[in-house]
Amino acid sequence: MGEATLFDLLLVIALLTTALRAFWAKGSFEAVFSLLFFGFFMAMAWMRLGAADIALVEAAIGAGLTAAILMEVLRVVGSSSFATYRVEGVWMLPAAAFLGFLIASAFRLLPPFAAPEGAYSATLEALSQSAIGNPVTAVLLDFRSYDTLLEVGVLLFAAFAVAKLSGPVADRFEKRRTMLSFLSSHLAPVLALVAGYLLYQGMDGSGGAFQASALLAAAGVLFSLSGQPLARQEALESRFWLMGSGFVFFFLVGIALALKQGHLLAYAPQWQSAAILSIEIALTFSLAYALLVLYWRIAHAGKAR
């Protein structure tokens, strides 16, 4: 793709501006909004860099879910309208100087990246023999599936902890912003459909369990925002079995394969597609649910008395 165009430059400027805006924000509200815009620009940057898989997740999670969660925190917490800096942090100055040195090093030293051999060429070669067309999916669910497994664990534990730490759930569930709720209640099913499509095509094209679950979660957030009774009920209880099912299924498949093949998560060629697809389906629902639990528990937690 080569040279940077004016568009890239503008994009980078937009990224840096929104980021700095967030860093220097006058209050939490401004910071959260800057983050929301920053997320949009990031999604564009991913597209520009040819990472469509990431762009989808970033849009749904970075700009969508994260922003929604932080908004909910703001709603409960309220925003300060003044900037809060550590003035007395003199001891931080050496740290800042050190970081400045790092910037300089990064500028000066990193351009001549070494030739990407090793994993890169090994991956390309393995891909050429794999039934999975999407290289990212192949890495995530085959070559480095153990990382993914543990990462699903990270999300599972975070969602569990949030559920256990959130305190009482609000018994009040307000229906707000009718225009938005109308829109979102119609948008949500569409998003869910797109998620299904992404999941299906993730084997070969852009998409996969992460993208699908991110979109599903976004759909869930919209659904909740529209004040649907179903969402309210879901928010009240955390179905740990649903949250954990993807993780457990993934692990059990891996163990079954280990018993058969001698290595954890080693797919026999004839099972590869079926195994990966089933894992992806399980992951899509439980990841989406876990992400939604994060949102729900923060959005609907009641005040402690």
Next chain:
Amino acid sequence: MIASLLPLWILLTSLVGGLIIFALREGAVWPRTFVNLAAAVVKIILVGWMVYGVYHGEDFAIGYELLPGIDLAFRADAFSVLFLVLSAILWLITTIYAVGYLEHAQNRRRFFGFFSLCVTATMGIALSANLLTFLFFYELLTLATYPLIAHRGTAASQRGARIYLAYTLFGGALALVGTAWLYVLTGGVDFTTGGALSEGVIASHGAALMVIFALLFFGFGVKAAIVPFHGWLPVAMIAPAPVSALLHAVAVVKAGAFGVVRLVYDVYGIVPSFEMGLLTLVGIVAAVTILYGSFLALFQDELKKRLAYSTISQVSYILLGTALFGPMGTVGGVVHLVHQGIMKITLFFAAGNIAETLHIHRISQMQGIGRRMPLTMAAFSVGAFGMIGFPLVAGFATKWYLGLGAIEAEAYWVLGVLALSTLLNAAYFLPILYKAWFQKPPKGVQRPHQGLESSGWLLWPTVITALLSVAAGVFAGADHAPVYWAMIVARLEYGGLL
């Protein structure tokens, strides 16, 4: 098998005894006393066995590898035997005394448990075969003694224990650094008759060895209460009387003195120590401590405090003997380890008995006390005369050999120190005796009830140790008297020179 593990059994008798005591209920007085006394008796038998073995040239040595090349090792030689016998006998006697003394006290389980651990640590010190093992038990002793000093749980006893701990842990740190350093230089220090350092090491690390000696000497000296590290001893007097007795006679101060003796004779060797001028350091510190302690003792009205300063002074006789280059000095120093022990424990037993029976703590209240508690005061007098150096009591033998040693080493100033110290000893002990025997008791004070002057638990141990002091003095020249064993030690250490 049993015989070769004898050092282990000797340690285990008091260790296991202590652990059983911890496990017993607080109210189980008689089971506890039984366990305690049984352990002490078994220990004496085992020590007797060991004495017999050592005398007949048997080698009791066992080791356990703690770290590669670094052993926890035990071994019995003439010097350890001397200390072992003292500790074992005095443990039994003190235990009997303590049972009576603490009859109505609280937390006796804790007291007797740690008392046994304290004795275990002392035994470990006596049996150590190398410097690391010595240090190991030296630190253990610190820890096992702390709860004993703090036993009463009052603010004052807490303070005393805290000061004790601060001093001894500081000393332990010095000794730790010194030991580690010496291990680095030599690869390991086994106590060896005549010195453990090779000539090559002495030749190449002269300066470092001087620093290490100072570290170890002052590290051990803290427990031996040498000036300027004596500050903990008078405040630790707050402990119950049996503890003070044990601390002053056997466990703590003796451990320090024992360490210094080991350091000079079996680590550096008497000849290298002399040649490197290290003995001068020891001698000066010892002389200063002797005079300073005696001098301060003059001004104490509290009986236990006066005895404490007396201890500071008396323990340094051991160091003084060590500092004299010559076998006679060695005999004087080494034998005082035992002599001071039995005499001082007599004094403390007597003081404790008086305090417990008549609630008299101050010398100014002691008029005519000899009539009210004749046996106790008689024992006290024996101890006091011994400390002064009166013939026929153990202390005389010490001073006799120290004097001979001074002449032999041509260190005539030591004779001056001895004379001055004896005068001071007399000056702080004789007024007590005068008060006790020749002054009338204040009006309205009754003799104690009929029969024995105090509880037998307290009285008989006092009398027995007094008799032991006399016996050690009268039979100083006999076979197997402390002097005899001290001579064996001296003969070995000066092996080639005599």
Next chain:
Amino acid sequence: MMVEHTPWLLTAVPLLMAAFAMLSARLAPYLASVSTLICGTLLLQALEPLSQETIIHTLGGHAAPLGIELYLDRLSWMMLALTWLGGALCSLYAFFWFRSTGHAGVAGFWPLWLGLIGGMNALFVSGDLFNLYVALEVIGICAVSLAALAQSREAIRAATNYLLATYAASLAYLFGVGILYGLYGTMDWRLLATLAQPEAPALLAAGLMIAALAIKAALFPLHFWLPSAHATALPPVSAILSALAIKGAFYLLARLYIQLEMPGSLPALLLGYLGAAAILYGGYQALMAHNIKRIIAYSTVAQSGYFFLIFAIGGAMAWQGGFLQLYSHIIAKATLFFAVGNLALAAGSVTLEGIKGVARAAPLTLFGAAMAALSIAGLPPSGGFLAKWLLLQSAIEGGAWHFVAVLAIGGLLSAAYLFKIFRYALIEQPEKRFNDPGVWLGWVVLLGGFISLLFGFVGGQSVAWFDLSALSLGGAS
């Protein structure tokens, strides 16, 4: 047959049990004990093969650099075994503590605790830098959540700071991994060991990773998050966090140092000096503190300093000493936090004033704590004593007199702050009434103290047997 599966099974069992434990709070402790039993067996049966060779498991059948490989060598085994032992003690204590207090935190405790174990086990065997990142995150998420379980305002606040610190550290670590991958095209540390050069980008990456791990291991002055987080958590959690959670990061630091031969004496010296500063600073803060949980928490800052000394002192003996210190600290620190938990139950307070006289109500606890305190203060007989002896000897051998001084002063400081607790506990308060913490809780402390003491006799031989020197000399192949 089973042995080559050990590396991932040690992660799979706790993590799966954690997922199941989420479903039933009642069954959770039993799932935890099943996990403990299985992991113990796995470790035992791996011991024999390990004496000959490293156990390698190629995940998914994809060898590095394409896939991830797990390596279980003797150093890993020691870390796993000590984590197992410390973890089993913590589980035992937690079980009785929750039973006797009925604290609501029990609902979240077991799954998160099992998750933490799974994460640590994953960390100890992982041979891939990015996989290690994910393992660190499992540990981080579980540790932060556990810290927050006390649900008090202070605990939540402390957990927030913990989370922010660990988040920032993770990013720095990840950045370092990315740079290394960009340079050498692999994240497998065995391959990296052969490829890595002391070139500027690699040093930058190493710097970032070291800084990140120093935050997670709470090295002074990056320890700022630790004292509050460890002091406000529930007692079993404090023990887990202090004894185990921070050890993963230190292990990783040591492992990177060994395997990548992280070059240049400067960073190594810096780590050593910071460790020395931590010993003095942590000791001083602990001495000044009035809250006994804070005393023990600051003690962790100080004690962790000893691990870092090995980078500056160097040599096989220092490495043995450092790791022995690590192992002893796991057991001793857990025991001390148990003891503090018991004292708090008995006296209803965690201030020095509040625990006055508590010795009467909790003699077992105090006795066990005393045995553990020996190890922390470096007094015999304890693993801590042997560790400090080895460190002292190696410092003297290397002529590092400033470290000798630090070791001596550090030992005295730790004795001082620990004895402060015992002193207050021993002050007689005849009129004061105490609760009974329950005999089981006391026995767990006693057990911990006993193991801590036992290390004083077997610890030295074990670290020697595991021959860390072979590793520190870069014996990767």
Next chain:
Amino acid sequence: MSLFWLFALSGSGLFILGLLATAFRTRALEKLIALNIAGSGVFLFFVALAGRSDPPDPVLQAMVLTGIVVSVALTGLGALLIRRQMTEGGGDDG
């Protein structure tokens, strides 16, 4: 200027500025936001690194996907903790 170089540079910049902002801001919520942006900086750097080769390195892209999910997990937990601090009275400075 090469496209990837530009993005790698901005990624590093975002990372470092984000960390600085984390250190200097005092409210936990704003720290969390700054960390989020710093994380995005890391990911941007990674994807730029991936794009050096053709086709782009899928390993780095997969790492970024993993990183984003980890990031949202941390953010969610952090947000909850911050919310709880606030609802239980007082501010969230710290």
